Amino acid sequence: MDERLLRAVDERIEELAALTVDLIRFPTVNPPGEAYTPCAEYIARRLAARGFETRLIRGEGAPGDCDRYPRTNVVARREGGRPGPTVHFNSHIDVVEAGDGWTLDPFAGVVRDGKVFGRGACDMKGGLAASIIAVEAFLAVHPTFPGAVEISGTADEESGGYGGVAHLARQGFFSRPRVDHVIIPEPLNKDRICLGHRGVWWAQIETRGTIAHGSMPFLGDSAIRHMGAVLAAFEEELFPALDRKQTRMPVVPEEARRSTLNINSIHGGQTEDFFPGLPSPNVAHSCRLVIDRRFLIEEDIAEVKSEVIAILERLKRRRPRFDYEIRDLMEVLPLMTERDAPVPTALAGAIRAVFGREPEYVISPGTYDQKHVVRFGHLHDCVAYGPGILDLAHRPDEWVGIEDMAESAKVMAASLDALLHAAA
Numbered sequence: 001m002d003e004r005l006l007r008a009v010d011e012r013i014e015e016l017a018a019l020t021v022d023l024i025r026f027p028t029v030n031p032p033g034e035a036y037t038p039c040a041e042y043i044a045r046r047l048a049a050r051g052f053e054t055r056l057i058r059g060e061g062a063p064g065d066c067d068r069y070p071r072t073n074v075v076a077r078r079e080g081g082r083p084g085p086t087v088h089f090n091s092h093i094d095v096v097e098a099g100d101g102w103t104l105d106p107f108a109g110v111v112r113d114g115k116v117f118g119r120g121a122c123d124m125k126g127g128l129a130a131s132i133i134a135v136e137a138f139l140a141v142h143p144t145f146p147g148a149v150e151i152s153g154t155a156d157e158e159s160g161g162y163g164g165v166a167h168l169a170r171q172g173f174f175s176r177p178r179v180d181h182v183i184i185p186e187p188l189n190k191d192r193i194c195l196g197h198r199g200v201w202w203a204q205i206e207t208r209g210t211i212a213h214g215s216m217p218f219l220g221d222s223a224i225r226h227m228g229a230v231l232a233a234f235e236e237e238l239f240p241a242l243d244r245k246q247t248r249m250p251v252v253p254e255e256a257r258r259s260t261l262n263i264n265s266i267h268g269g270q271t272e273d274f275f276p277g278l279p280s281p282n283v284a285h286s287c288r289l290v291i292d293r294r295f296l297i298e299e300d301i302a303e304v305k306s307e308v309i310a311i312l313e314r315l316k317r318r319r320p321r322f323d324y325e326i327r328d329l330m331e332v333l334p335l336m337t338e339r340d341a342p343v344p345t346a347l348a349g350a351i352r353a354v355f356g357r358e359p360e361y362v363i364s365p366g367t368y369d370q371k372h373v374v375r376f377g378h379l380h381d382c383v384a385y386g387p388g389i390l391d392l393a394h395r396p397d398e399w400v401g402i403e404d405m406a407e408s409a410k411v412m413a414a415s416l417d418a419l420l421h422a423a424a
């Protein structure tokens with residue numbers, strides 16, 4: 001391990017904290033997608049001053065993209081001067097809304113007790129800052145190197161990434177020969193390598209009834225009662241069956257090491273928006289349920305769907321007047337990069353060198369932008385690695401530790417060194 005890289009990061013610790021503060025001060029709240037452009041321009045200015053070729057690319061036509069809230073992304077590239085592979089660090093610049101419960105200003109970037117506080121400190125402006133400092137430290141030690149380094153700041157990860165990584169990946173920004181290796185500094189902790197995520201299937205189920213006067217419900221047919229039967233069947237059969245499906249995927253937290261289903265929302269009958277008036281007495285003719293099913297690498301998506309459909313079909317046979325419709329809303333297949341792929345191998349070596357212990361390999365319970373790199377970019381050498389404690393993400397008084405950022409910047413700098421120089 002090159003001691004010069006460690007020193008170069010240590011010399012930049014104050015700069016690392018200041019950079020994190022600056023990034024937090026852009027209130028890049030999504031939705032609606034606030035302040036993306038000034039944040040992307042800030043990153044572009046910084047990297048252009050360090051010899052990067054920078055481009056701002058708008059996720060034109062993506063959900064939410066409009067002139068008031070453009071989906072602005074930044075991609076910066078620096079050539080090393082000799083042929084070689086390209087290593088890309090990708091961070092999302094958007095954050096979720098601050099919400100209630102803060103004891104300090106979520107967009108001030110308060111530094112206290114060795115931590116930087118603010119919305120997005122952990123998820124993931126701290127990771128973005130650490131990757132920038134890692135690359136700058138690497139460049140100070142190796143002004144010329146084989147290959148190229150890229151850093152991107154992308155939009156909309158929190159809302160699916162369609163105006164961000166998906167948009168760029170469709171245009172070839174995450175494919176060979178342009179890029180070979182991708183590290184996403186999401187907050188998985190400084191000594192853990194996140195190899196992928198569980199799969200997702202979102203669907204809407206609608207039951208139908210017949211409207212009638214609420215004083216004579218026997219003249220109608222309640223869609224809400226039909227949905228009640230669906231929920232009862234889920235409770236009796238589906239939830240216990242999902243609980244039994246364990247996985248070899250090392251998902252964290254451990255409770256997520258199996259299949260899960262969340263009832264995302266349910267709406268039946270009239271609008272609840274009748275205040276200050278009163279509702280009128282009606283039997284519900286429609287009820288809609290949105291389900292969020294997370295599945296495992298051992299499961300097939302067709303099987304995941306047919307499990308739910310089998311329950312609905314059985315209700316249709318047994319329950320008088322029961323009918324339903326089901327509509328797919330979104331699906332993402334589970335992902336798990338092999339541990340011996342180049343990026344996890346380089347990160348594991350760097351974690352051993354910096355911390356003197358073995359890395360922990362984990363899988364995220366939910367998805368992140370790696371899915372677009374794989375699906376649209378067809379690039380499989382991609383994992384998430386970055387500072388910050390995942391549990392703090394999206395919470396009030398979110399923070400990231402400055403020392404943790406510095407240590408993970410060392411891991412990133414050493415991994416970059418290994419990936420570029422190993423190939424040369």
Ligand SMILES: [Zn+2]
Pocket residue numbers: 092123124157186187368
């Ligand atoms: Zn994130």
